[in-house]
Amino acid sequence: MDAEIERLRRRERELEARVARLEAERGDGLRRPDRGERTSAASTDLLFTAAEKTRMPQIITDPNLPDNPIVFANRAFQNLCGYDAAELIGRNCRFLQGPGTDPADVAKVRDAIAARRDVVVEILNYHRDGTPFRNELYVSPVFDPDGGQLRYFFASQLDVTRFRTTEGVLAESEARYRALFDAVDSGFCVIEMRFDAQGRAIDYRFMEVNPAFAAQTGVRDAAGRWASELVPGLERSWFDTYGEVARTGQPVRFESGSIAMGRWYDVHALRIGEPEQHRVAILFNDITDRRRLESHLEATAQERADERDMVWRASRDLFVVCGFDGVFRKANAAWTETLGWDVAEVVGTRFDAFVHPDDYAQAAAAFERISAGFPLHDIDVRVRTKDGGYRWLSWNAIPRDDHYYAAGRDITERRALEEQLRQSQKLEAVGQLTGGVAHDFNNLLTVIKSSTDLLKRPNLAEERRLRYVGAISDTVDRAAKLTGQLLAFARRQALRPETFAADRAVAALADMVGTLTGARIQVELGLPDGERRDLHVNADPSQFDTALVNLVVNARDAMDGEGRLRIGLRRAGRIPAVRAHPPQRGDFIAIFISDTGAGIAPQNLERIFEPFFTTKTVGQGTGLGLSQVFGFAKQSGGEIIVESAVGEGTTFTLYLPRVAAVEASDPVAEPEALADGHGTCVLVVEDNLDVGAFAQQALRELGYSTVWATDASKALAELERIPFRFEVVFSDVVMPGMNGVELAAEIRRRRPDLPVVLTSGYSDVLAAEGTHGFDLLRKPYSVTDLSRVLRRAVQEARARGR
Ligand SMILES: Cc1cc2nc3c(=O)[nH]c(=O)nc-3n(C[C@H](O)[C@H](O)[C@H](O)COP(=O)(O)O)c2cc1C
Numbered sequence: 001m002d003a004e005i006e007r008l009r010r011r012e013r014e015l016e017a018r019v020a021r022l023e024a025e026r027g028d029g030l031r032r033p034d035r036g037e038r039t040s041a042a043s044t045d046l047l048f049t050a051a052e053k054t055r056m057p058q059i060i061t062d063p064n065l066p067d068n069p070i071v072f073a074n075r076a077f078q079n080l081c082g083y084d085a086a087e088l089i090g091r092n093c094r095f096l097q098g099p100g101t102d103p104a105d106v107a108k109v110r111d112a113i114a115a116r117r118d119v120v121v122e123i124l125n126y127h128r129d130g131t132p133f134r135n136e137l138y139v140s141p142v143f144d145p146d147g148g149q150l151r152y153f154f155a156s157q158l159d160v161t162r163f164r165t166t167e168g169v170l171a172e173s174e175a176r177y178r179a180l181f182d183a184v185d186s187g188f189c190v191i192e193m194r195f196d197a198q199g200r201a202i203d204y205r206f207m208e209v210n211p212a213f214a215a216q217t218g219v220r221d222a223a224g225r226w227a228s229e230l231v232p233g234l235e236r237s238w239f240d241t242y243g244e245v246a247r248t249g250q251p252v253r254f255e256s257g258s259i260a261m262g263r264w265y266d267v268h269a270l271r272i273g274e275p276e277q278h279r280v281a282i283l284f285n286d287i288t289d290r291r292r293l294e295s296h297l298e299a300t301a302q303e304r305a306d307e308r309d310m311v312w313r314a315s316r317d318l319f320v321v322c323g324f325d326g327v328f329r330k331a332n333a334a335w336t337e338t339l340g341w342d343v344a345e346v347v348g349t350r351f352d353a354f355v356h357p358d359d360y361a362q363a364a365a366a367f368e369r370i371s372a373g374f375p376l377h378d379i380d381v382r383v384r385t386k387d388g389g390y391r392w393l394s395w396n397a398i399p400r401d402d403h404y405y406a407a408g409r410d411i412t413e414r415r416a417l418e419e420q421l422r423q424s425q426k427l428e429a430v431g432q433l434t435g436g437v438a439h440d441f442n443n444l445l446t447v448i449k450s451s452t453d454l455l456k457r458p459n460l461a462e463e464r465r466l467r468y469v470g471a472i473s474d475t476v477d478r479a480a481k482l483t484g485q486l487l488a489f490a491r492r493q494a495l496r497p498e499t500f501a502a503d504r505a506v507a508a509l510a511d512m513v514g515t516l517t518g519a520r521i522q523v524e525l526g527l528p529d530g531e532r533r534d535l536h537v538n539a540d541p542s543q544f545d546t547a548l549v550n551l552v553v554n555a556r557d558a559m560d561g562e563g564r565l566r567i568g569l570r571r572a573g574r575i576p577a578v579r580a581h582p583p584q585r586g587d588f589i590a591i592f593i594s595d596t597g598a599g600i601a602p603q604n605l606e607r608i609f610e611p612f613f614t615t616k617t618v619g620q621g622t623g624l625g626l627s628q629v630f631g632f633a634k635q636s637g638g639e640i641i642v643e644s645a646v647g648e649g650t651t652f653t654l655y656l657p658r659v660a661a662v663e664a665s666d667p668v669a670e671p672e673a674l675a676d677g678h679g680t681c682v683l684v685v686e687d688n689l690d691v692g693a694f695a696q697q698a699l700r701e702l703g704y705s706t707v708w709a710t711d712a713s714k715a716l717a718e719l720e721r722i723p724f725r726f727e728v729v730f731s732d733v734v735m736p737g738m739n740g741v742e743l744a745a746e747i748r749r750r751r752p753d754l755p756v757v758l759t760s761g762y763s764d765v766l767a768a769e770g771t772h773g774f775d776l777l778r779k780p781y782s783v784t785d786l787s788r789v790l791r792r793a794v795q796e797a798r799a800r801g802r
Contacts, residue, residue, distance in 0.1 A: 312332045550625035550629050
């Protein structure tokens with residue numbers, strides 16, 4: 001039933017809308033509320049009347065009719081949109097929208113209508129002729145005053161299109177700028193200049209000022225007043241500057257102080273309006289505080305500069321500023337005090353002009369580094385003094401842009417002290433060495449002396465005689481070994497280098513290591529796999545073996561007879577940095593021997609290669625084993641490196657230069673020891689009478705015939721006297737006049753077929769140059785050795801002669 005009534009009511013409203021539309025079509029264009037409405041709601045009647053009278057475009061819609069149609073539209077609205085009342089009444093307003101209308105704006109209105117509340121929205125609508133306009137729409141619901149029932153929606157529209165045009169935008173932006181000038185803290189004013197008859201600016205009047213003007217100037221109510229009146233005594237420069245802007249139209253930006261105002265300003269001034277108006281707009285800021293701070297900072301910076309200058313002048317260190325072209329740009333007075341050079345002589349000169357020739361390479365390398373942007377620390381070079389001497393200076397430098405700052409400290413005295421210390425350490429080492437040698441030799445001599453004394457006793461049993469002679473011989477061997485080790489350490493050995501396969505030598509040694517170390521030490525051999533043609537070294541093989549044995553014995557003792565010993569070798573591309581030597585690139589064989597023994601205390605690591613330095617208890621070792629290894633490694637162009645951790649073990653690595661393998665030549669059959677000389681004639685050259693007599697005696701006993709010359713010239717004379725008498729020459733190396741090597745060379749020149757065997761205990765020449773291909777018999781030698789070497793020389797010469 002209710003639904004039926006509601007349906008009829010709606011129908012009635014539709015009919016009313018139609019009637020209204022027909023009435024509008026008929027002429028007056030306005031639908032008036034019917035009588036019923038007027039009586040029921042006097043206020044809505046008023047609403048219609050007001051809407052009719054106003055010049056604002058306004059419409060009323062009825063939400064109680066389907067689709068909320070327009071029921072009233074005033075004349076102003078019809079004018080705005082171009083539709084007349086008949087076209088408007090009964091339609092929903094959305095027909096004013098078009099393709100450019102933003103759906104979000106439409107949604108805003110829709111939501112407000114659904115919620116029955118006010119809404120203001122700027123929406124794009126279209127006139128009847130299709131042209132768009134921006135409609136600032138205000139919609140509001142109208143309720144019954146009594147029951148609160150929604151009766152109408154009322155809307156007023158405003159065409160705001162013109163505010164969105166260029167003109168509108170300009171006007172708006174002007175308003176905005178004005179608002180901005182009113183809001184900013186900067187002072188702003190427009191002034192009008194006054195010129196005298198000569199065209200000179202004499203005053204200006206403030207046409208406009210912003211609120212900040214007073215705060216920035218301390219001048220109130222300036223608008224309309226003259227500058228001369230407001231700031232008596234205002235400096236001329238202000239009038240001249242603004243007058244110039246007004247005249248030329250050239251804007252200016254400057255900072256200036258005014259004594260009359262007691263302030264500093266940052267000013268931006270430009271001409272505005274027509275030129276003949278002489279108007280200038282000025283934007284300015286009071287910068288008095290900033291200027292005070294700046295002048296304070298300037299004063300502080302000056303103070304610092306003064307301080308630096310004092311340090312620069314007072315310093316005993318040499319200071320320079322040097323360009324990356326190597327030329328000094330500045331130097332301090334310390335150059336004069338320390339080196340005698342005037343500053344003017346230093347500035348403009350290249351750094352290397354002062355460097356000692358021996359230090360030039362180092363200085364050049366350092367210069368390159370700093371030019372590449374790296375700082376330098378403690379570069380020690382000798383720098384020339386004006387009187388031609390040199391002083392050691394230690395340099396630190398820092399690069400900056402295209403130059404660097406360097407400070408050099410005179411360390412000449414320190415270097416001298418260090419040198420003194422080195423000398424005294426050297427002396428201490430020599431003392432230690434001498435003491436060690438004396439001690440060991442005295443022990444050996446004691447044995448020899450006692451044995452010879454005992455031999456002199458009458459009626460000595462043969463067995464005793466043999467024992468004493470044997471003791472002497474053994475002791476001599478030990479003494480010879482001792483001198484051999486000393487020479488090895490001193491790198492004064494006459495080495496007989498050969499090319500041999502290091503891996504085979506190491507393997508052979510590993511085979512016999514067991515007997516040296518005992519059963520409780522486990523020996524592991526580590527050699528590279530595969531074909532090993534490339535593991536050759538050129539070194540004295542017997543010294544090589546001795547070095548390895550020394551290292552093995554050392555390892556054995558470190559393990560106290562029990563542990564694991566690893567011996568092996570590998571190829572290495574570099575020797576790591578050691579004992580102040582930088583890393584060395586190259587092609588090396590690295591032989592390592594590592595043990596699981598007690599390790600070496602760090603304070604001893606530096607010293608273990610010194611002769612007679614030993615941590616073993618007295619009688620356990622001579623302290624020469626590692627010295628021999630060290631000397632051998634160095635003399636062979638290699639290095640020995642030790643790594644150790646206390647309680648964990650030690651690894652020694654012996655580096656030797658790798659060489660290419662050579663074809664082995666056929667060895668000459670080793671002659672028998674103590675073979676009969678068969679009257680072979682030997683020319684013995686020996687300056688020492690005892691040794692000469694002994695050698696002659698021994699050779700005669702072996703069946704050789706001998707002639708003894710006590711120096712080289714006599715030997716050559718003997719050779720000349722009866723040519724082809726001698727089959728071999730046996731010569732000492734160290735002799736007064738021509739030495740043995742020179743003699744041998746001369747003999748080779750005169751008699752290429754005559755073999756020469758050299759003998760020496762030690763010789764500078766041999767250590768430095770080797771034997772020049774002559775056979776060498778090391779002193780002390782045994783009769784057996786002597787016989788063997790002479791026989792071989794003669795055999796080889798005969799073989800060549802055949
Ligand atoms: C009183 C009144 C006046 C309105 N005037 C306009 C107008 O001038 N322009 C317009 O685009 N929309 C106007 N609207 C909004 C539309 O009539 C309609 O409500 C809007 O498009 C959202 O509804 P819809 O999604 O059904 O179209 C008016 C609405 C009311 C209630």
